[in-house]
Amino acid sequence: xxxxxxxxxxxxxxxxxxxxxxxxxxxxxxxxxxxxxxxxxxxxxxxxxxxxxxxxxxxxxxxxxxxxxxxxxxxxxxxxxxxxxxxxxxxxxxxxxxxxxxxxxxxxxxxxxxxxxxxxxxxxxxxxxxxxxxxxxxxxxxxxxxxxxxxxxxxxxxxxxxxxxxxxxxxxxxxxxxxxxxxxxxxxxxxxxxxxxxxxxxxxxxxxxxxxxxxxxxxxxxxxxxxxxxxxxxxxxxxxxxxxxxxxxxxxxxxxxxxxxxxxxxxxxxxxxxxxxxxxxxxxxxxxxxxxxxxxxxxxxxxxxxxxxxxxxxxxxxxxxxxxxxxxxxxxxxxxx
Amino acid sequence: xxxxxxxxxxxxxxxxxxxxxxxxxxxxxxxxxxxxxxxxxxxxxxxxxxxxxxxxxxxxxxxxxxxxxxxxxxxxxxxxxxxxxxxxxxxxxxxxxxxxxxxxxxxxxxxxxxxxxxxxxxxxxxxxxxxxxxxxxxxx
Ligand SMILES: Cc1cc2nc3c(=O)[nH]c(=O)nc-3n(C[C@H](O)[C@H](O)[C@H](O)COP(=O)(O)OP(=O)(O)OC[C@H]3O[C@@H](n4cnc5c(N)ncnc54)[C@H](O)[C@@H]3O)c2cc1C
Ligand code: SF4
Ligand code: SF4
Ligand code: SF4
Numbered sequence: 001x002x003x004x005x006x007x008x009x010x011x012x013x014x015x016x017x018x019x020x021x022x023x024x025x026x027x028x029x030x031x032x033x034x035x036x037x038x039x040x041x042x043x044x045x046x047x048x049x050x051x052x053x054x055x056x057x058x059x060x061x062x063x064x065x066x067x068x069x070x071x072x073x074x075x076x077x078x079x080x081x082x083x084x085x086x087x088x089x090x091x092x093x094x095x096x097x098x099x100x101x102x103x104x105x106x107x108x109x110x111x112x113x114x115x116x117x118x119x120x121x122x123x124x125x126x127x128x129x130x131x132x133x134x135x136x137x138x139x140x141x142x143x144x145x146x147x148x149x150x151x152x153x154x155x156x157x158x159x160x161x162x163x164x165x166x167x168x169x170x171x172x173x174x175x176x177x178x179x180x181x182x183x184x185x186x187x188x189x190x191x192x193x194x195x196x197x198x199x200x201x202x203x204x205x206x207x208x209x210x211x212x213x214x215x216x217x218x219x220x221x222x223x224x225x226x227x228x229x230x231x232x233x234x235x236x237x238x239x240x241x242x243x244x245x246x247x248x249x250x251x252x253x254x255x256x257x258x259x260x261x262x263x264x265x266x267x268x269x270x271x272x273x274x275x276x277x278x279x280x281x282x283x284x285x286x287x288x289x290x291x292x293x294x295x296x297x298x299x300x301x302x303x304x305x306x307x308x309x310x311x312x313x314x315x316x317x318x319x320x321x322x323x324x325x326x327x328x329x330x331x332x333x334x335x336x337x
Numbered sequence: 338x339x340x341x342x343x344x345x346x347x348x349x350x351x352x353x354x355x356x357x358x359x360x361x362x363x364x365x366x367x368x369x370x371x372x373x374x375x376x377x378x379x380x381x382x383x384x385x386x387x388x389x390x391x392x393x394x395x396x397x398x399x400x401x402x403x404x405x406x407x408x409x410x411x412x413x414x415x416x417x418x419x420x421x422x423x424x425x426x427x428x429x430x431x432x433x434x435x436x437x438x439x440x441x442x443x444x445x446x447x448x449x450x451x452x453x454x455x456x457x458x459x460x461x462x463x464x465x466x467x468x469x470x471x472x473x474x475x476x477x
Contacts, residue, residue, distance in 0.1 A: 231370025245369030
Protein backbone atom coordinates (compact mmCIF):
# COMPACT_ATOMS: atom_id res chain seq x y z
CA UNK A 1 0.00 0.00 0.00
CA UNK A 2 1.39 3.39 -0.99
CA UNK A 3 1.72 6.12 1.62
CA UNK A 4 1.45 8.93 -0.87
CA UNK A 5 -1.50 11.03 -2.01
CA UNK A 6 -1.70 12.81 -5.33
CA UNK A 7 -3.41 16.22 -5.16
CA UNK A 8 -4.44 17.69 -8.52
CA UNK A 9 -4.65 21.49 -8.49
CA UNK A 10 -2.77 24.05 -6.40
CA UNK A 11 -5.59 26.42 -5.52
CA UNK A 12 -6.63 26.98 -1.92
CA UNK A 13 -8.54 23.67 -1.80
CA UNK A 14 -5.55 21.66 -3.03
CA UNK A 15 -3.08 23.59 -0.86
CA UNK A 16 -5.23 22.98 2.22
CA UNK A 17 -5.61 19.26 1.45
CA UNK A 18 -1.84 18.91 0.97
CA UNK A 19 -1.07 20.77 4.22
CA UNK A 20 -3.47 18.67 6.27
CA UNK A 21 -2.25 15.34 4.92
CA UNK A 22 1.39 16.24 5.48
CA UNK A 23 0.73 17.66 8.95
CA UNK A 24 -0.82 14.29 9.82
CA UNK A 25 2.15 12.25 8.67
CA UNK A 26 1.18 11.54 5.07
CA UNK A 27 3.17 12.30 1.95
CA UNK A 28 1.78 14.40 -0.87
CA UNK A 29 2.57 15.08 -4.50
CA UNK A 30 0.81 18.34 -5.39
CA UNK A 31 0.60 18.96 -9.11
CA UNK A 32 -0.39 22.32 -10.60
CA UNK A 33 -0.75 22.89 -14.32
CA UNK A 34 0.29 26.55 -14.09
CA UNK A 35 3.71 27.81 -13.03
CA UNK A 36 2.52 29.09 -9.64
CA UNK A 37 0.30 27.92 -6.81
CA UNK A 38 -2.71 29.91 -5.61
CA UNK A 39 -5.29 29.46 -8.36
CA UNK A 40 -8.06 32.02 -8.59
CA UNK A 41 -7.54 33.19 -5.00
CA UNK A 42 -4.20 34.63 -6.13
CA UNK A 43 -6.06 36.85 -8.63
CA UNK A 44 -8.13 38.56 -5.93
CA UNK A 45 -7.36 41.84 -4.17
CA UNK A 46 -9.60 41.56 -1.10
CA UNK A 47 -11.99 38.93 0.21
CA UNK A 48 -15.57 39.16 1.41
CA UNK A 49 -17.09 39.24 3.92
CA UNK A 50 -14.34 41.09 5.81
CA UNK A 51 -12.22 42.77 3.11
CA UNK A 52 -9.17 40.77 4.14
CA UNK A 53 -5.94 41.18 2.17
CA UNK A 54 -6.17 38.32 -0.37
CA UNK A 55 -2.55 38.40 -1.50
CA UNK A 56 -1.27 38.26 2.07
CA UNK A 57 -3.42 35.24 2.98
CA UNK A 58 -2.79 33.22 -0.15
CA UNK A 59 0.96 33.88 0.01
CA UNK A 60 1.01 32.74 3.64
CA UNK A 61 -0.79 29.49 2.76
CA UNK A 62 1.53 28.80 -0.17
CA UNK A 63 4.55 29.39 2.07
CA UNK A 64 3.16 27.02 4.70
CA UNK A 65 2.69 24.31 2.07
CA UNK A 66 6.21 24.83 0.75
CA UNK A 67 7.68 24.73 4.26
CA UNK A 68 5.84 21.59 5.35
CA UNK A 69 7.91 18.45 4.95
CA UNK A 70 6.20 15.66 3.07
CA UNK A 71 4.79 17.88 0.29
CA UNK A 72 6.41 17.69 -3.12
CA UNK A 73 5.15 20.50 -5.34
CA UNK A 74 5.28 19.99 -9.09
CA UNK A 75 4.34 23.09 -11.11
CA UNK A 76 3.47 22.88 -14.81
CA UNK A 77 2.51 19.29 -14.28
CA UNK A 78 -0.52 17.36 -15.46
CA UNK A 79 -1.91 13.90 -15.01
CA UNK A 80 -1.66 11.66 -18.10
CA UNK A 81 -2.83 8.29 -16.90
CA UNK A 82 -4.12 6.31 -13.93
CA UNK A 83 -4.34 2.60 -13.24
CA UNK A 84 -4.97 0.47 -10.16
CA UNK A 85 -7.47 0.95 -7.39
CA UNK A 86 -7.98 2.59 -4.00
CA UNK A 87 -4.83 2.25 -1.87
CA UNK A 88 -2.76 1.26 -4.87
CA UNK A 89 -2.91 3.58 -7.86
CA UNK A 90 -0.18 4.11 -10.44
CA UNK A 91 -0.22 7.59 -11.96
CA UNK A 92 1.62 9.06 -14.96
CA UNK A 93 2.69 12.66 -14.44
CA UNK A 94 3.86 14.91 -17.21
CA UNK A 95 6.16 17.84 -16.36
CA UNK A 96 8.44 20.00 -18.52
CA UNK A 97 11.28 17.80 -17.28
CA UNK A 98 9.57 14.69 -18.61
CA UNK A 99 7.13 11.99 -17.63
CA UNK A 100 7.32 10.01 -14.43
CA UNK A 101 5.35 7.26 -12.82
CA UNK A 102 4.34 7.24 -9.14
CA UNK A 103 2.51 4.95 -6.75
CA UNK A 104 -0.16 6.66 -4.66
CA UNK A 105 -2.81 5.36 -2.29
CA UNK A 106 -5.33 8.14 -2.83
CA UNK A 107 -6.06 10.96 -5.28
CA UNK A 108 -7.67 14.31 -4.50
CA UNK A 109 -9.08 16.34 -7.37
CA UNK A 110 -8.97 20.08 -6.61
CA UNK A 111 -8.96 21.48 -10.13
CA UNK A 112 -11.01 24.57 -9.26
CA UNK A 113 -13.22 26.59 -11.58
CA UNK A 114 -12.91 28.58 -14.76
CA UNK A 115 -14.35 32.08 -15.00
CA UNK A 116 -16.74 32.43 -17.92
CA UNK A 117 -15.75 34.86 -20.65
CA UNK A 118 -19.15 36.48 -21.32
CA UNK A 119 -18.60 36.95 -25.06
CA UNK A 120 -22.13 35.75 -25.82
CA UNK A 121 -23.46 38.86 -24.09
CA UNK A 122 -23.32 41.27 -26.99
CA UNK A 123 -26.29 43.10 -25.43
CA UNK A 124 -23.92 44.16 -22.66
CA UNK A 125 -21.33 45.43 -25.17
CA UNK A 126 -18.81 43.04 -23.67
CA UNK A 127 -15.80 42.74 -25.95
CA UNK A 128 -16.91 45.88 -27.78
CA UNK A 129 -16.40 48.50 -25.13
CA UNK A 130 -13.25 48.54 -22.98
CA UNK A 131 -15.43 50.04 -20.24
CA UNK A 132 -17.34 46.81 -19.82
CA UNK A 133 -15.28 44.36 -17.77
CA UNK A 134 -15.80 41.14 -15.80
CA UNK A 135 -15.60 41.01 -12.02
CA UNK A 136 -12.30 39.17 -12.27
CA UNK A 137 -10.90 42.01 -14.38
CA UNK A 138 -12.22 44.41 -11.73
CA UNK A 139 -10.12 42.57 -9.09
CA UNK A 140 -7.06 43.14 -11.27
CA UNK A 141 -7.91 46.80 -11.81
CA UNK A 142 -8.28 47.23 -8.06
CA UNK A 143 -5.00 45.47 -7.33
CA UNK A 144 -3.23 47.66 -9.89
CA UNK A 145 -4.87 50.85 -8.68
CA UNK A 146 -6.71 51.39 -11.97
CA UNK A 147 -10.25 51.97 -10.68
CA UNK A 148 -12.05 55.00 -12.15
CA UNK A 149 -11.08 58.29 -10.58
CA UNK A 150 -13.19 61.35 -9.78
CA UNK A 151 -16.92 61.60 -10.06
CA UNK A 152 -17.32 58.25 -11.83
CA UNK A 153 -20.39 56.04 -11.89
CA UNK A 154 -19.89 52.29 -11.78
CA UNK A 155 -22.64 49.75 -12.43
CA UNK A 156 -22.40 46.15 -11.23
CA UNK A 157 -24.45 43.58 -13.13
CA UNK A 158 -25.49 40.36 -11.38
CA UNK A 159 -26.12 36.93 -12.89
CA UNK A 160 -24.23 37.17 -16.17
CA UNK A 161 -24.08 33.65 -17.57
CA UNK A 162 -25.65 32.20 -14.44
CA UNK A 163 -29.39 31.63 -14.12
CA UNK A 164 -29.52 31.85 -17.88
CA UNK A 165 -30.55 28.73 -19.74
CA UNK A 166 -30.42 30.53 -23.07
CA UNK A 167 -26.82 31.76 -23.08
CA UNK A 168 -25.11 30.37 -20.02
CA UNK A 169 -25.88 28.01 -17.18
CA UNK A 170 -29.05 27.21 -15.36
CA UNK A 171 -27.36 27.25 -11.97
CA UNK A 172 -26.64 30.17 -9.66
CA UNK A 173 -22.92 30.84 -9.18
CA UNK A 174 -23.58 31.33 -5.46
CA UNK A 175 -20.98 33.94 -4.56
CA UNK A 176 -21.27 36.75 -7.13
CA UNK A 177 -23.91 38.59 -5.08
CA UNK A 178 -21.30 38.70 -2.31
CA UNK A 179 -18.28 39.64 -4.39
CA UNK A 180 -20.27 42.28 -6.29
CA UNK A 181 -21.09 43.91 -2.95
CA UNK A 182 -17.40 43.63 -2.10
CA UNK A 183 -16.51 45.33 -5.38
CA UNK A 184 -19.00 48.13 -4.83
CA UNK A 185 -17.52 48.72 -1.37
CA UNK A 186 -13.96 48.54 -2.75
CA UNK A 187 -14.96 51.12 -5.35
CA UNK A 188 -16.39 53.49 -2.75
CA UNK A 189 -13.40 53.03 -0.45
CA UNK A 190 -10.89 53.61 -3.24
CA UNK A 191 -12.80 56.59 -4.55
CA UNK A 192 -15.37 58.13 -2.20
CA UNK A 193 -16.50 60.49 -4.97
CA UNK A 194 -17.67 57.58 -7.12
CA UNK A 195 -21.25 56.31 -7.32
CA UNK A 196 -21.97 52.61 -7.28
CA UNK A 197 -25.09 50.81 -8.54
CA UNK A 198 -25.92 47.12 -8.32
CA UNK A 199 -28.65 45.57 -10.46
CA UNK A 200 -29.95 42.28 -9.07
CA UNK A 201 -32.70 39.68 -9.54
CA UNK A 202 -32.60 38.73 -5.90
CA UNK A 203 -29.74 38.87 -3.45
CA UNK A 204 -28.19 35.58 -2.47
CA UNK A 205 -25.60 36.07 0.21
CA UNK A 206 -25.74 33.19 2.62
CA UNK A 207 -23.07 32.81 5.25
CA UNK A 208 -21.97 34.28 8.52
CA UNK A 209 -21.75 38.02 8.18
CA UNK A 210 -22.86 38.07 4.54
CA UNK A 211 -26.25 39.72 5.00
CA UNK A 212 -24.64 42.34 7.22
CA UNK A 213 -21.97 42.86 4.56
CA UNK A 214 -24.63 43.51 1.89
CA UNK A 215 -26.55 45.82 4.22
CA UNK A 216 -23.36 47.74 4.94
CA UNK A 217 -22.82 48.19 1.20
CA UNK A 218 -26.23 49.86 1.07
CA UNK A 219 -26.34 51.68 4.38
CA UNK A 220 -22.74 52.56 5.15
CA UNK A 221 -21.27 52.89 1.66
CA UNK A 222 -24.41 54.18 0.00
CA UNK A 223 -24.40 51.67 -2.84
CA UNK A 224 -27.74 51.81 -4.65
CA UNK A 225 -29.36 48.41 -5.27
CA UNK A 226 -31.94 48.26 -8.06
CA UNK A 227 -34.07 45.16 -8.56
CA UNK A 228 -34.11 44.11 -12.19
CA UNK A 229 -31.78 42.20 -14.45
CA UNK A 230 -29.86 44.49 -16.77
CA UNK A 231 -31.09 44.14 -20.35
CA UNK A 232 -28.69 46.32 -22.32
CA UNK A 233 -25.51 48.30 -22.09
CA UNK A 234 -25.26 50.81 -24.91
CA UNK A 235 -22.17 52.79 -25.85
CA UNK A 236 -22.97 56.48 -25.99
CA UNK A 237 -20.03 58.75 -26.69
CA UNK A 238 -17.53 58.33 -23.89
CA UNK A 239 -20.22 56.92 -21.59
CA UNK A 240 -22.28 53.79 -21.28
CA UNK A 241 -26.04 53.69 -20.86
CA UNK A 242 -27.31 50.83 -18.75
CA UNK A 243 -30.95 49.86 -19.29
CA UNK A 244 -33.15 47.70 -17.13
CA UNK A 245 -36.57 47.55 -15.66
CA UNK A 246 -36.82 48.55 -12.02
CA UNK A 247 -39.18 45.72 -11.19
CA UNK A 248 -40.21 47.25 -7.89
CA UNK A 249 -41.55 50.26 -9.74
CA UNK A 250 -42.48 48.35 -12.89
CA UNK A 251 -40.91 50.91 -15.14
CA UNK A 252 -37.92 50.94 -17.48
CA UNK A 253 -34.94 52.82 -16.08
CA UNK A 254 -31.55 53.81 -17.38
CA UNK A 255 -28.37 55.06 -15.79
CA UNK A 256 -25.28 56.57 -17.37
CA UNK A 257 -22.08 54.83 -16.39
CA UNK A 258 -18.31 55.11 -16.75
CA UNK A 259 -17.63 51.47 -16.01
CA UNK A 260 -19.85 48.38 -16.11
CA UNK A 261 -18.77 45.27 -14.22
CA UNK A 262 -20.27 41.91 -15.20
CA UNK A 263 -20.49 39.24 -12.51
CA UNK A 264 -19.87 36.33 -14.83
CA UNK A 265 -20.43 32.66 -14.09
CA UNK A 266 -18.06 30.28 -12.35
CA UNK A 267 -17.90 27.31 -14.70
CA UNK A 268 -16.20 23.90 -14.53
CA UNK A 269 -12.41 23.99 -14.96
CA UNK A 270 -11.15 23.70 -18.51
CA UNK A 271 -10.75 20.09 -19.57
CA UNK A 272 -12.72 18.75 -16.60
CA UNK A 273 -14.36 16.01 -18.67
CA UNK A 274 -10.99 14.88 -20.04
CA UNK A 275 -9.54 14.76 -16.54
CA UNK A 276 -12.61 12.85 -15.34
CA UNK A 277 -12.09 10.45 -18.24
CA UNK A 278 -8.47 9.77 -17.25
CA UNK A 279 -9.52 9.23 -13.62
CA UNK A 280 -12.62 7.24 -14.50
CA UNK A 281 -14.91 9.41 -12.37
CA UNK A 282 -18.26 11.05 -13.10
CA UNK A 283 -19.06 14.67 -13.88
CA UNK A 284 -22.45 16.35 -13.62
CA UNK A 285 -24.48 17.78 -16.51
CA UNK A 286 -22.27 20.89 -16.56
CA UNK A 287 -18.88 19.23 -16.23
CA UNK A 288 -18.32 19.81 -12.51
CA UNK A 289 -17.05 16.70 -10.72
CA UNK A 290 -19.92 14.68 -9.32
CA UNK A 291 -20.00 13.86 -5.62
CA UNK A 292 -21.15 10.37 -4.61
CA UNK A 293 -23.73 11.75 -2.21
CA UNK A 294 -24.54 15.43 -1.82
CA UNK A 295 -25.39 15.54 1.84
CA UNK A 296 -22.87 13.50 3.81
CA UNK A 297 -20.24 12.40 1.27
CA UNK A 298 -19.53 15.62 -0.64
CA UNK A 299 -15.83 14.69 -1.04
CA UNK A 300 -16.29 11.22 -2.50
CA UNK A 301 -16.13 10.93 -6.26
CA UNK A 302 -17.92 8.09 -8.02
CA UNK A 303 -14.76 5.97 -7.67
CA UNK A 304 -13.29 4.58 -4.46
CA UNK A 305 -9.99 6.21 -3.47
CA UNK A 306 -10.53 9.38 -5.52
CA UNK A 307 -11.77 12.41 -3.59
CA UNK A 308 -12.98 15.87 -4.56
CA UNK A 309 -12.27 19.27 -3.02
CA UNK A 310 -13.23 22.84 -3.74
CA UNK A 311 -14.83 24.66 -6.62
CA UNK A 312 -14.31 21.84 -9.12
CA UNK A 313 -17.53 20.42 -7.67
CA UNK A 314 -19.67 23.59 -7.69
CA UNK A 315 -19.19 27.34 -7.37
CA UNK A 316 -18.05 28.14 -3.84
CA UNK A 317 -16.27 30.69 -1.70
CA UNK A 318 -12.84 30.28 -0.15
CA UNK A 319 -14.07 29.10 3.27
CA UNK A 320 -15.99 26.19 1.71
CA UNK A 321 -13.05 25.26 -0.52
CA UNK A 322 -10.84 25.14 2.59
CA UNK A 323 -13.39 23.03 4.49
CA UNK A 324 -13.64 20.61 1.61
CA UNK A 325 -9.85 20.43 1.28
CA UNK A 326 -9.65 19.44 4.94
CA UNK A 327 -12.35 16.81 4.62
CA UNK A 328 -10.80 15.34 1.47
CA UNK A 329 -7.47 15.15 3.33
CA UNK A 330 -8.99 13.15 6.18
CA UNK A 331 -10.67 10.79 3.71
CA UNK A 332 -7.34 10.26 1.96
CA UNK A 333 -5.59 9.64 5.29
CA UNK A 334 -7.91 6.73 6.03
CA UNK A 335 -6.50 5.01 2.94
CA UNK A 336 -2.81 5.77 3.27
CA UNK A 337 -2.18 5.27 6.97
CA UNK B 338 -56.97 47.85 -5.14
CA UNK B 339 -56.39 44.40 -3.68
CA UNK B 340 -56.19 41.70 -6.33
CA UNK B 341 -57.64 38.26 -5.73
CA UNK B 342 -55.23 35.54 -6.80
CA UNK B 343 -56.70 32.63 -8.70
CA UNK B 344 -55.57 29.51 -10.59
CA UNK B 345 -57.94 29.25 -13.51
CA UNK B 346 -57.63 31.71 -16.30
CA UNK B 347 -56.43 32.63 -19.70
CA UNK B 348 -52.98 31.47 -18.68
CA UNK B 349 -53.94 27.95 -19.76
CA UNK B 350 -54.83 29.14 -23.27
CA UNK B 351 -51.57 31.04 -23.52
CA UNK B 352 -49.46 28.16 -22.27
CA UNK B 353 -51.06 25.76 -24.68
CA UNK B 354 -50.50 28.11 -27.59
CA UNK B 355 -46.81 28.68 -26.85
CA UNK B 356 -46.19 25.10 -25.76
CA UNK B 357 -44.43 26.23 -22.58
CA UNK B 358 -45.34 26.88 -19.00
CA UNK B 359 -45.13 30.45 -17.76
CA UNK B 360 -43.61 29.05 -14.58
CA UNK B 361 -40.32 29.07 -16.53
CA UNK B 362 -40.18 32.82 -15.90
CA UNK B 363 -37.32 33.73 -13.54
CA UNK B 364 -39.00 36.98 -12.49
CA UNK B 365 -35.87 38.82 -13.55
CA UNK B 366 -37.43 41.64 -15.61
CA UNK B 367 -34.72 41.60 -18.25
CA UNK B 368 -37.49 41.62 -20.87
CA UNK B 369 -38.86 44.98 -19.76
CA UNK B 370 -35.40 46.52 -19.87
CA UNK B 371 -34.80 45.11 -23.34
CA UNK B 372 -38.05 46.40 -24.82
CA UNK B 373 -37.77 49.67 -26.70
CA UNK B 374 -41.41 50.50 -26.09
CA UNK B 375 -41.99 49.71 -22.48
CA UNK B 376 -41.87 53.40 -21.63
CA UNK B 377 -45.18 53.68 -23.50
CA UNK B 378 -46.76 50.67 -21.83
CA UNK B 379 -49.13 50.50 -18.94
CA UNK B 380 -47.82 47.02 -18.06
CA UNK B 381 -44.30 45.77 -18.61
CA UNK B 382 -43.95 42.33 -20.23
CA UNK B 383 -42.90 40.90 -16.86
CA UNK B 384 -46.04 42.30 -15.27
CA UNK B 385 -48.10 40.65 -18.01
CA UNK B 386 -46.50 37.28 -17.22
CA UNK B 387 -46.97 37.83 -13.48
CA UNK B 388 -50.60 38.85 -13.95
CA UNK B 389 -51.24 35.80 -16.13
CA UNK B 390 -49.71 33.50 -13.53
CA UNK B 391 -52.11 34.79 -10.91
CA UNK B 392 -54.99 34.91 -13.38
CA UNK B 393 -55.55 38.65 -13.35
CA UNK B 394 -57.05 38.20 -16.81
CA UNK B 395 -59.04 41.39 -16.95
CA UNK B 396 -56.01 43.46 -16.06
CA UNK B 397 -54.09 42.01 -18.96
CA UNK B 398 -56.84 41.98 -21.58
CA UNK B 399 -57.81 45.57 -20.82
CA UNK B 400 -54.23 46.77 -21.03
CA UNK B 401 -52.83 48.93 -23.76
CA UNK B 402 -49.59 47.02 -23.67
CA UNK B 403 -50.82 43.94 -25.54
CA UNK B 404 -51.77 46.13 -28.52
CA UNK B 405 -48.66 48.26 -28.58
CA UNK B 406 -46.35 45.30 -28.42
CA UNK B 407 -45.21 42.85 -31.00
CA UNK B 408 -44.62 44.67 -34.26
CA UNK B 409 -41.52 43.40 -35.95
CA UNK B 410 -39.57 43.51 -32.75
CA UNK B 411 -38.55 41.05 -30.13
CA UNK B 412 -36.07 42.91 -27.97
CA UNK B 413 -37.61 41.25 -24.96
CA UNK B 414 -37.39 37.63 -25.97
CA UNK B 415 -33.98 38.00 -27.60
CA UNK B 416 -32.59 38.62 -24.12
CA UNK B 417 -34.97 36.48 -22.05
CA UNK B 418 -32.74 34.00 -20.22
CA UNK B 419 -35.31 31.22 -20.50
CA UNK B 420 -36.49 31.99 -24.01
CA UNK B 421 -40.12 32.77 -23.21
CA UNK B 422 -41.77 33.89 -26.49
CA UNK B 423 -43.29 37.12 -25.18
CA UNK B 424 -44.17 38.19 -28.67
CA UNK B 425 -46.34 35.11 -29.17
CA UNK B 426 -47.87 35.52 -25.73
CA UNK B 427 -49.08 39.02 -26.62
CA UNK B 428 -50.43 37.76 -29.96
CA UNK B 429 -52.51 35.14 -28.14
CA UNK B 430 -53.76 37.78 -25.72
CA UNK B 431 -54.84 40.05 -28.60
CA UNK B 432 -56.79 37.17 -30.12
CA UNK B 433 -58.45 36.43 -26.81
CA UNK B 434 -59.29 40.08 -26.30
CA UNK B 435 -60.87 40.28 -29.75
CA UNK B 436 -62.94 37.19 -28.99
CA UNK B 437 -64.26 39.05 -25.96
CA UNK B 438 -65.00 42.17 -28.05
CA UNK B 439 -62.43 44.21 -26.23
CA UNK B 440 -61.58 47.31 -28.22
CA UNK B 441 -57.96 47.39 -29.49
CA UNK B 442 -55.98 50.26 -28.01
CA UNK B 443 -53.44 51.38 -30.58
CA UNK B 444 -53.82 55.15 -30.60
CA UNK B 445 -52.15 56.47 -27.50
CA UNK B 446 -48.45 56.55 -28.26
CA UNK B 447 -46.76 58.92 -30.64
CA UNK B 448 -46.53 58.16 -34.35
CA UNK B 449 -42.80 58.31 -34.08
CA UNK B 450 -43.11 55.01 -32.33
CA UNK B 451 -44.59 53.33 -35.37
CA UNK B 452 -42.08 54.84 -37.77
CA UNK B 453 -38.71 54.76 -36.10
CA UNK B 454 -38.80 54.23 -32.42
CA UNK B 455 -39.67 50.59 -32.73
CA UNK B 456 -36.62 49.81 -34.73
CA UNK B 457 -33.50 49.29 -32.66
CA UNK B 458 -31.30 49.82 -35.73
CA UNK B 459 -32.39 53.42 -35.99
CA UNK B 460 -31.48 53.94 -32.39
CA UNK B 461 -27.98 52.52 -32.74
CA UNK B 462 -28.50 49.95 -30.06
CA UNK B 463 -26.97 46.52 -29.52
CA UNK B 464 -27.76 43.82 -32.01
CA UNK B 465 -29.73 41.79 -29.49
CA UNK B 466 -32.70 44.08 -29.94
CA UNK B 467 -32.49 43.89 -33.71
CA UNK B 468 -33.07 40.20 -33.66
CA UNK B 469 -36.17 38.98 -35.41
CA UNK B 470 -36.66 35.96 -33.17
CA UNK B 471 -40.34 35.25 -33.03
CA UNK B 472 -40.97 36.84 -36.38
CA UNK B 473 -43.97 38.93 -37.21
CA UNK B 474 -47.02 38.76 -35.10
CA UNK B 475 -49.22 41.46 -36.52
CA UNK B 476 -52.64 41.34 -34.98
CA UNK B 477 -55.41 40.18 -37.27
C1 LIG C 1 -14.28 37.80 -9.23
C2 LIG C 1 -14.20 36.83 -8.08
C3 LIG C 1 -14.13 37.31 -6.79
C4 LIG C 1 -14.09 36.43 -5.71
N1 LIG C 1 -14.04 36.94 -4.44
C5 LIG C 1 -14.07 36.10 -3.38
C6 LIG C 1 -14.07 36.61 -2.06
O1 LIG C 1 -14.04 37.83 -1.84
N2 LIG C 1 -14.16 35.72 -1.01
C7 LIG C 1 -14.23 34.37 -1.20
O2 LIG C 1 -14.34 33.62 -0.23
N3 LIG C 1 -14.18 33.85 -2.46
C8 LIG C 1 -14.10 34.68 -3.55
N4 LIG C 1 -14.05 34.16 -4.82
C9 LIG C 1 -14.03 32.69 -4.99
C10 LIG C 1 -12.63 32.07 -4.87
O3 LIG C 1 -11.86 32.53 -5.96
C11 LIG C 1 -12.76 30.56 -4.86
O4 LIG C 1 -13.54 30.15 -3.77
C12 LIG C 1 -11.43 29.82 -4.75
O5 LIG C 1 -10.52 30.31 -5.70
C13 LIG C 1 -11.64 28.34 -4.94
O6 LIG C 1 -10.43 27.65 -4.77
P1 LIG C 1 -10.17 26.26 -5.50
O7 LIG C 1 -8.89 25.75 -4.97
O8 LIG C 1 -11.36 25.39 -5.38
O9 LIG C 1 -10.04 26.58 -7.06
P2 LIG C 1 -9.04 27.51 -7.93
O10 LIG C 1 -8.71 28.75 -7.20
O11 LIG C 1 -9.69 27.63 -9.25
O12 LIG C 1 -7.72 26.63 -8.05
C14 LIG C 1 -7.66 25.49 -8.86
C15 LIG C 1 -6.22 25.23 -9.29
O13 LIG C 1 -6.15 23.98 -10.00
C16 LIG C 1 -5.35 24.12 -11.15
N5 LIG C 1 -5.75 23.09 -12.12
C17 LIG C 1 -6.92 23.06 -12.83
N6 LIG C 1 -6.95 21.97 -13.60
C18 LIG C 1 -5.80 21.30 -13.40
C19 LIG C 1 -5.25 20.08 -13.91
N7 LIG C 1 -5.92 19.36 -14.81
N8 LIG C 1 -4.04 19.69 -13.48
C20 LIG C 1 -3.35 20.45 -12.59
N9 LIG C 1 -3.80 21.59 -12.06
C21 LIG C 1 -5.01 22.00 -12.45
C22 LIG C 1 -5.61 25.55 -11.60
O14 LIG C 1 -4.57 26.03 -12.42
C23 LIG C 1 -5.69 26.28 -10.26
O15 LIG C 1 -4.44 26.72 -9.82
C24 LIG C 1 -14.09 35.01 -5.92
C25 LIG C 1 -14.15 34.53 -7.22
C26 LIG C 1 -14.21 35.41 -8.30
C27 LIG C 1 -14.30 34.87 -9.69
S1 SF4 D 1 -24.87 34.52 -6.59
FE1 SF4 D 1 -26.20 36.28 -7.02
S2 SF4 D 1 -25.29 37.23 -8.86
FE2 SF4 D 1 -24.45 35.16 -8.71
S3 SF4 D 1 -25.77 33.91 -10.02
FE3 SF4 D 1 -26.55 33.75 -7.91
S4 SF4 D 1 -28.10 35.34 -7.72
FE4 SF4 D 1 -26.89 35.80 -9.56
S1 SF4 E 1 -42.28 42.25 -28.50
FE1 SF4 E 1 -41.31 44.26 -28.76
S2 SF4 E 1 -42.78 45.69 -27.90
FE2 SF4 E 1 -43.41 43.68 -27.20
S3 SF4 E 1 -42.47 43.52 -25.18
FE3 SF4 E 1 -41.08 42.61 -26.69
S4 SF4 E 1 -39.66 44.23 -27.24
FE4 SF4 E 1 -41.43 45.17 -26.24
S1 SF4 F 1 -36.87 38.11 -19.29
FE1 SF4 F 1 -37.94 36.14 -19.41
S2 SF4 F 1 -37.49 35.18 -17.43
FE2 SF4 F 1 -37.02 37.35 -17.18
S3 SF4 F 1 -38.91 38.27 -16.38
FE3 SF4 F 1 -38.98 38.45 -18.62
S4 SF4 F 1 -40.11 36.64 -19.29
FE4 SF4 F 1 -39.45 36.25 -17.20
